[in-house]
Amino acid sequence: MLNITIKTTSNKEIIKFEFEEFITKNKSFEYKNIDETKDSPLAKQLFYLPFVKTIYISGNFIAIEKYSIVEWEDVQDEVAEQIQTYITNGGEIVIINPDDNKKIPVSIYAETTPNPNVLKFVSNTMLTKTALECKNIDETKASPLAKELFNFPFVKEVFFDENYISISKYGVKEWEEITLEIRTFIKEYIESGKTVIDESLITKTETHQKSQEEYFDKLDVTSQQIINILEEYVKPAVQADGGNIMFDSYDEKEKRVKVILQGACSGCPSSTFTLKNGIENMLKDMLKDEAIIVEAINA
Structure with a gap:
């Protein structure tokens, strides 16, 4: 099916x-x-x-x-x-002509995020199935594009997910000064056919392992419920804002849920408010437990 x-x-x-x-x-x-x-x-x-x-x-x-x-x-x-x-019923989605090497135009547009230091660049092409966060140039092994972006002196961090790139900048420049330059660079890079991300090279860190099904199956029931709630109700909204949220751990004794914030959410001034007044209240309500506390380990 x-x-x-x-x-x-x-x-x-x-x-x-x-x-x-x-x-x-x-x-x-x-x-x-x-x-x-x-x-x-x-x-x-x-x-x-x-x-x-x-x-x-x-x-x-x-x-x-x-x-x-x-x-x-x-x-x-x-x-x-x-x-x-x-x-x-066997219908064809797209008929690919192997002799057609026509360059496919790429559209890139910029979106603001709740984090004033992060801008989201959205592509009409799929960039990755696996989220990738690069906090510095040393973490760009899997992404030649991220490595190139770090050559811009104002780029602080780069985050990829699905069809967008969230870029965090230093305060040396304002977005209106550099948005067009970055958007044009990303567009021309993708159109040239260069590798954006080699997913086979994404380091299988502990964070990535925690997103795997095998890890999920070993968790207690409450942790599994928390993950399902985050995936269904929280992650889509967070991704729309250029970020990502991942489950880290749940302490049954302390009733403490720890999450990892990535992209535009990491270091965002409104992230604490979102955690306490949004995610925490949602988990309390859906799990029927007023003692639950949510904290970001990298906020």
């Missing part, structure tokens, strides 16, 4: 239909109207839906931008079912 996960994005008009496996290799596709769908029978079919404005196919997802005539909550399940039925 084909599994499709519906994910919201920071743009309320765009929603992602995510697959467990990659559906395209090293190429991304953007369709602005039905006349551009010669190589994608699925995109052509989706454009018959009157609210579809733009379709993006990349990596392991299909993202659709809609017109404002409908709300996604009213139609997203129907669209997911249509995609699932089409693929299950």
Whole structure:
């Protein structure tokens, strides 16, 4: 059975239909109207839906931008079912011509985050399936792009997840002075076909190991419940803000939940408020335990 996960994005008009496996290799596709769908029978079919404005196919997802005539909550399940039925019946998503070496344009746009020192650069291409945080140039073994970004003297930290890069800067420059320069550099780098991240080289640190299924299965029931709550209710909102949250540990005696904040969330002035008034209250309510305390070990 084909599994499709519906994910919201920071743009309320765009929603992602995510697959467990990659559906395209090293190429991304953007369709602005039905006349551009010669190589994608699925995109052509989706454009018959009157609210579809733009379709993006990349990596392991299909993202659709809609017109404002409908709300996604009213139609997203129907669209997911249509995609699932089409693929299950053997329909082709994209027809790749091996002789077509045409350069695929890359779109990069910048988004602000709650952290004034971090800007989020969003790509229309899938960059990685594994989140990667580089706090300095010595941690860029798996990402040639991150290494290049650290050549900018104002770049402090770099964080990758799915289709975006969150960049933390030093205070020597204001964002309005450097945003265009960084956006252009990232766009030209990706369009040139250079490696963004080699996921096989991502160091399997303790943090990465804790995100693996084998680690999850060994945890106590409460820890598993906490992880599920963070993944379902917290992580999508945090990712939309250019960051990431990971479970670290749960002390049953102290009722203390420790989490790791990455990207825009790390060092964000509002992170303490979010932890205490958002995540902590949510866990107390959903686990029926008012004694729970949440703290970030790297806030």
